[in-house]
Amino acid sequence: DIVMTQSPDSLAVSLGERATINCKSSQSVLYSSNNRDYLAWYQQKPGQPPKLLIYWASTRESGVPDRFSGSGSGTDFTLTISSLQAEDVAVYFCQQYYTTPQTFGQGTKLEIK
Amino acid sequence: QVHLQESGPGLVKPSGTLSLTCAVSGGSISSSSWWNWVRQPPGKGLEWIGQIYHSGSTNYNPSLKSRVTILLDESNNQFSLKLSSVTAADTAVYYCARVPGYSSGWHQNWGQGSLVTVSS
Numbered sequence: 548d549i550v551m552t553q554s555p556d557s558l559a560v561s562l563g564e565r566a567t568i569n570c571k572s573s574q575s576v577l578y579s580s581n582n583r584d585y586l587a588w589y590q591q592k593p594g595q596p597p598k599l600l601i602y603w604a605s606t607r608e609s610g611v612p613d614r615f616s617g618s619g620s621g622t623d624f625t626l627t628i629s630s631l632q633a634e635d636v637a638v639y640f641c642q643q644y645y646t647t648p649q650t651f652g653q654g655t656k657l658e659i660k
Numbered sequence: 661q662v663h664l665q666e667s668g669p670g671l672v673k674p675s676g677t678l679s680l681t682c683a684v685s686g687g688s689i690s691s692s693s694w695w696n697w698v699r700q701p702p703g704k705g706l707e708w709i710g711q712i713y714h715s716g717s718t719n720y721n722p723s724l725k726s727r728v729t730i731l732l733d734e735s736n737n738q739f740s741l742k743l744s745s746v747t748a749a750d751t752a753v754y755y756c757a758r759v760p761g762y763s764s765g766w767h768q769n770w771g772q773g774s775l776v777t778v779s780s
Binding site for chain 2: 548585587589595596597598599602608640642644645647648649650651652653654
């Protein structure tokens with residue numbers, strides 16, 4: 548299985564500041580034949596299911612605010628929230644769908660400083 | 661917008677079989693989508709259980725494969741999960757989710773989740 552490791556486990560950022568969450572895969576999730584990274588990001592608020600934010604490592608899902616962006620390739624990826632809003636408090640997960648079984652990172656808890 | 665809703669018993673006895681159904685509305689289960697089950701133990705991360713395509717093709721997590729069955733019920737526009745020989749370690753919120761298209765892998769739509777507790 549591909550192991551997805553997120554850092555940090557928790558993060559506190561001031562309102563309006565940038566938040567950066569990292570995700571590292573134990574092997575590359577870049578598919579050479581189409582040059583796509585098989586990596587998604589999700590946001591989960593308490594008592595709610597995960598919500599898709601980003602797929603193909605950097606494609607924003609429809610309706611997701613443009614303060615959310617994804618970057619990286621191969622084994623190292625980043626989710627950036629450019630200006631933190633109060634409603635962004637949540638746990639964030641990365642997921643690889645390059646191979647079966649698809650696997651998720653352990654989650655990063657984002658709080659307001 | 662596709663909507664998914666899980667249903668099933670909230671309590672299952674050890675060594676028994678966990679059974680859940682996911683009702684799909686706002687779209688056809690016969691569409692080009694993978695229909696998935698994902699679980700989340702209380703306070704922990706996400707674990708993918710398996711998926712089924714409208715053709716009936718399935719993929720399962722090898723860690724659970726010997727105990728899992730996912731089936732489609734096209735007449736009722738729903739799909740189901742059966743997990744046998746459950747233990748306390750199977751206590752979790754179980755989500756059904758939709759992956760759009762055959763070659764994608766992201767979960768675009770999720771149910772609200774169903775908490776299943778394994779206890780005598």
